[in-house]
């Protein structure tokens with residue numbers, strides 16, 4: 001196991017000429033670091049990532065191509081079993097509140113939550129995902145501009161006003177747009193984002209939850225080296241990027257507690273991986 005010092009890490013990073021190479025390099029180092037959890041507390045990984053932010057257009061292009069091609073294997077034709085199983089953890093007192101669903105795609109989970117008389121706010125950067133949500137669910141909606149999100153931001157509202165879906169880049173979202181929330185259902189966002197966007201994404205989620213608010217979260221955890229025989233790791237997979245419990249703790253603590261809830265096995269590109277579910281609670 002190689003131990004990476006802060007200086008050594010920065011020098012090595014500078015040697016990576018392109019963003020793709022840097023990204024690949026970081027993923028390899030991430031696995032090496034997190035495979036020995038005791039080393040993570042002193043890791044500068046998250047801060048290093050935040051220095052090379054892409055523009056909104058670059059960030060979204062990959063996903064808009066996937067929606068155009070119908071390459072949306074992440075979408076489930078059922079309500080997520082872990083949301084059903086752990087829903088009560090989001091609202092332990094039984095009193096519900098508003099739920100934010102970041103990077104929502106067209107998940108059926110939003111309809112299920114709204115059926116519990118909960119106001120749901122979703123956000124995705126790809127228009128097709130939001131339009132398909134309403135058409136798949138046979139729901140009428142109206143559309144208005146959302147300049148508080150971005151110049152070309154939009155808000156699609158179900159006619160019963162229970163579901164608000166924002167069209168825009170998550171990195172531009174803030175409590176100024178829709179206030180704060182009692183709960184967040186974060187399925188596969190942290191594993192979908194560019195690594196350099198993770199730190200900012202987490203700071204936005206932290207700001208969106210009220211004190212005592214809870215976030216139910218699903219991420220994937222796998223050893224990137226098992227994917228090496230697939231070829232160029234900068235184009236397939238990741239994403240989904242692996243996200244380890246130690247990295248989650250580094251990102252969310254001490255403002256949040258991070259509680260492991262569950263895990264299950266899955267195949268990704270024919271390889272064994274794990275899905276892990278956590279409950280994050282704001283102090």
Ligand SMILES: C[S@@+](CC[C@H](N)C(=O)[O-])C[C@H]1O[C@@H](n2cnc3c(N)ncnc32)[C@H](O)[C@@H]1O
Pocket residue numbers: 059060063064074075076102103104105106107123124125126129168169170171187188189192193
């Ligand atoms: C892995 S999918 C998860 C979808 C959804 N959570 C689900 O369970 O089906 C990632 C989604 O995030 C969207 N996305 C990626 N980057 C984004 C960003 N920066 N802002 C908003 N949406 C983004 C993509 O269009 C895609 O629909």
